[in-house]
Amino acid sequence: MPRRIFAWTLLALGAVLAVSSIAEFWVGRKAENVSDLVRPEMTDEGLAQHRADFELMRGALVGLERDVLPAAASALGSTPERIKADIAASYPAVAKLLAEQGAIIPFAESSLMNLERQQSRFENADSYPVGWAPGYSFAFVDFLVAAVIIGAGVDLLLRGRLRRPTLGAVLGVGLVLIVLPFALQAPSKTSDAQTVLDSLNPSEAVVLRTQTSIATANAAAAELDQKLIPDLAKALGVNRQGFDAAIARQFPQTAAGLKEVPDALERYDARLAIRVGGAEDLRTLKKLPIARLAWFDPAFGVVLLVVVFGGMAVLRRSE
Secondary structure (H helix, E strand, O other), rough: HHHHHHHHHHHHHHHHHHHHHHHHHHHHHHHHHHHHHHHHHHOOHHHHHHHHHHHHHHHHHHHHHHHHHOOOOOOOOHHHHHHHHHHHHHHHHHHHHHHHHHHHHHHHHHHHHHHHHHHHHHHHOOOOOOOOOOOHHHHHHHHHHHHHHHHHHHHHHOOOOOOOOHHHHHHHHHHHHHHHHOOOOHHHHHHHHHHHHHHHHHHHHHHHHHHHHHHHHHHHHHHHHHHHHHHEEEEEOOHHHHOOOHHHHHHHHHHHHHHHHHHHHHHHHHHHHHHHHHOOOOHHHOOOOOOOOOOOHHHHHHHHHHHHHHHHHHHHHHO
């Protein structure tokens, strides 16, 4: 009877670990999908480009409102207030961006600053001693360990005893479950992953706000380039090249920024695609106790060793 209880306990433990390995694979795939999306943006180069694009967009918007429009108004014998009223009446996309910049700019910067703060944590969570191995590789290790444990339970049921090689294998995989997560710094990595996840807000409302903000900027940039600036140039009696040259002479930094806006917006569109593409997986991951999951295998390994040593002791006393 003790043998059967011991055997069925091993079978149950193996089944639990097999199921958990499948769950670990599912979670790991979602985490890997998110990491693959955001990894280029979280490098030094990616964040530096993001910061440069943000500063360029902010500078171009400030320069347009503070320098270009007042200068155009003065040249037309008008006032900045009058030209803004004309923009509100005839150029709704530009007017919308000017009106909402007080909300859009802090929203965009807060997201960027959070990524900059979390970079080192993301890099730690995303790094593996075996560079080619995906983050969910340990799920396969757990599944193989589960097979060893189930095999030991079947062996005990059929033979009535654990052979030395089988016993050694079970003890070995128990030690692997305890030692390997610490060797791979899994607790530290999952803790950092949890911190990064906690700092993100992938809710549908935030994703929609990001989409709306970038759409507003894209629409304003198109209207500025295709309608407002050509109309201002016409009103001033110059062609587009002449208007651009005049702005470049008076406000070289603003002119350079306005020229780079389309490229910056393309990169913002790419960042938006990353946020939208990873939002659903992020929402799923945020519901899970990621930091605690690293402790499952060591705890399971301890339970396995206790069961094996306890079962062997009971078997010896019953003989």
